[in-house]
Amino acid sequence: QVQLQESGPGLVKPSETLSLTCSVSGGSISDYYWGWIRQPPGKGLEWLAYIYNTGSINYNPSLKSRVTISVDTSKNQVSLKLTSVTAADTAVYYCARGGGWFNPWGQGSLVTVSS
């Protein structure tokens, strides 16, 4: 059974870069699509990006210039970087398996943008 675990800094200063890692266990990262979705506190879900084995990548245009998704097959990890963050980027960031529907999801990593 595939399990996902996000890890990240928790607190990021405005204008800096947010970096998150999703560690995947119970399956090879090379066999599936992987995505990132975020949820601001008390709000709904926003899809950010997906990737398949570095060969297929798609970003939400609302973030396209600031977001980068990547995979490290040697570590079985998916990463997300978001540059020039503001308070509006404060959210729980989830990684999930899939490039259409998403299943399963990690437990999420809360990232707060504040000085």
Place this chain on the structure above:
Amino acid sequence: EVVLTQSPGTLSLSPGERATLSCRASQSVNSIYFGWYQQKPGQAPRLLVYGASHRATGIPARFSCSGSGTDFTLTISRLEPEDFAVYYCQQYDSSPYTFGQGTKLEIK
């Protein structure tokens, strides 16, 4: 961008009752690229239905989905106590993938 609007915002029902949750899209969505999720407080969303009618592994048969074009419905035939949560619809027919704003299903 396809905007998904869910209704009602909050639905108050009792265990044993039937729940009908709606999701309307701003433009036509191919039903095979449509799904529903359940989210409980403090937890990640859980996939319920994908491809319009396929229940995810472990999802009880009381959850069903119907619809096409711009109007989709999630039906819970007989509510169990564990079904009270927030439900989101999602389209993955066109990029960017989008979610509805959610319907909160609460105990009456």
